[in-house]
Amino acid sequence: MKIGIIGGGAAGLMAAATICENASAATEIFLIERNLELGKKVLISGGGRCNVTTGIRDMRALFEKYPRGAKFLSSALYQFTPEDVYAWFESNGVPLKIEDDLRVFPVSDNGHDVVYALEKKFTEPARVKILLGHTATSIRRTEKKFVIDFKTQPKIIVDKLIITTGGQAYRHTGSTGDGYTFAESLGHTVTPCAASLSSFISRDAWVKSLAGVSFDRVSVSTDRSTPIARAARITGPLMFTHHGITGPAIFAFSAHIAYEPVTPATPLNIFLNFFPDKNLEEVTHMVHDACALNGKRTIVNVIATFIPKSVAEIICTLAEISAEKRAGDMNKKEILRVSETLRALCVCAIGRGAGDEFVTAGGVALNEVNPSTMESCVTPGLFFAGEILDVDGFTGGFNLQASWATGRLAGKAALSS
Numbered sequence: 001m002k003i004g005i006i007g008g009g010a011a012g013l014m015a016a017a018t019i020c021e022n023a024s025a026a027t028e029i030f031l032i033e034r035n036l037e038l039g040k041k042v043l044i045s046g047g048g049r050c051n052v053t054t055g056i057r058d059m060r061a062l063f064e065k066y067p068r069g070a071k072f073l074s075s076a077l078y079q080f081t082p083e084d085v086y087a088w089f090e091s092n093g094v095p096l097k098i099e100d101d102l103r104v105f106p107v108s109d110n111g112h113d114v115v116y117a118l119e120k121k122f123t124e125p126a127r128v129k130i131l132l133g134h135t136a137t138s139i140r141r142t143e144k145k146f147v148i149d150f151k152t153q154p155k156i157i158v159d160k161l162i163i164t165t166g167g168q169a170y171r172h173t174g175s176t177g178d179g180y181t182f183a184e185s186l187g188h189t190v191t192p193c194a195a196s197l198s199s200f201i202s203r204d205a206w207v208k209s210l211a212g213v214s215f216d217r218v219s220v221s222t223d224r225s226t227p228i229a230r231a232a233r234i235t236g237p238l239m240f241t242h243h244g245i246t247g248p249a250i251f252a253f254s255a256h257i258a259y260e261p262v263t264p265a266t267p268l269n270i271f272l273n274f275f276p277d278k279n280l281e282e283v284t285h286m287v288h289d290a291c292a293l294n295g296k297r298t299i300v301n302v303i304a305t306f307i308p309k310s311v312a313e314i315i316c317t318l319a320e321i322s323a324e325k326r327a328g329d330m331n332k333k334e335i336l337r338v339s340e341t342l343r344a345l346c347v348c349a350i351g352r353g354a355g356d357e358f359v360t361a362g363g364v365a366l367n368e369v370n371p372s373t374m375e376s377c378v379t380p381g382l383f384f385a386g387e388i389l390d391v392d393g394f395t396g397g398f399n400l401q402a403s404w405a406t407g408r409l410a411g412k413a414a415l416s417s
């Protein structure tokens, strides 16, 4: 039997490794990759350290990390859990560590070790024909086979085909969305795609002036009235940049509202709450007491006892209070305005960071793929795995976990179907 895998990223590598682990010598595997190296995105993931998976063990908590596709993923994730992924890499020569925030990395902090562990599977003994620098241009279904066409190389004919071409984020890594066209040509629906895990751009001058200022815990929300936007409220680390706002809380927030338009014509008000654990009354008390205790100091210096001074200055400006006003002269209304601004500093976002999103929301429609095997319900013998599917997760190892799990399932099922 000949099995073709198009895309040598996380899902394709795991599918190929799984087939190697389980196949007889008669199985021929073609791993087709347009780049001259495998796992280009794996290598840059987690800032080059490769956040392989998560330390979360509770499956319900795990499913909550996927804003889209959790139900579909459940079978794959139960069959290859984060714990299984951890064990798989450790038993294949990559010692791992779980950091305090439950992200899992190689002890070496080097993504190359992860890719190398997978590659090793293909060469001991040599089982996989790795076709680097091969860009598939189209796929044709003949009666029982798949014909893969290339621009400059001869076509390849296989019995089973696994498409793992990824999404269309970070296109320079090779994931340019080709797989969507292949899927459509084989009878599949591709749901609308959108950027997820992105930063936001703001044209507010004050936002740029705070570039480099970061917070460990800010609550992020919006006043956009759609039900999804109303429900999106994320608490976590955040950073101001020269262009706008970024950080884990912003990434998770962007995932929730991936399909909300954010443009100069349709700007999005993003509210930052610097005291997510206090209600307005409590913050007002806090500010009031600080003013009473430090009556001779300027209000900006009093606010700066809670948050960085550069942000305190912005709070004063936006609350329309002179930064130099004595704290003891603040009246009730002014204290309330400061408190409200501390709980809802409005950043006007006019776009998402262009091309800097980590993943693509949307993809091959999940109701056309068998969640227990990753096989197409439309075209037998065809499988999908990884980011090409209409699934996406938050930051923290959840996207790679989904790619390993679906890749493993597709590899196993392609062998046995």
Ligand SMILES: Cc1cc2nc3c(=O)[nH]c(=O)nc-3n(C[C@H](O)[C@H](O)[C@H](O)COP(=O)(O)OP(=O)(O)OC[C@H]3O[C@@H](n4cnc5c(N)ncnc54)[C@H](O)[C@@H]3O)c2cc1C
Binding pocket: 006, 007, 008, 009, 010, 011, 012, 032, 033, 034, 035, 039, 040, 041, 042, 044, 045, 046, 047, 050, 051, 052, 053, 134, 135, 136, 137, 164, 165, 166, 167, 169, 170, 173, 174, 175, 176, 177, 178, 179, 357, 358, 359, 385, 386, 387, 388, 396, 397, 398, 399, 400, 401, 403
């Ligand atoms: C900067 C960055 C950091 C990230 N960090 C993390 C992290 O730390 N943890 C985490 O869980 N997730 C992270 N992610 C997300 C994660 O890397 C992806 O979700 C995951 O790699 C997707 O795997 P995949 O195999 O589906 O697709 P990809 O890894 O995108 O692989 C697809 C492959 O298919 C190839 N291909 C495409 N079209 C063709 C064609 N026509 N012919 C031949 N080959 C083709 C591409 O060249 C590519 O190598 C990060 C993403 C980015 C961009």
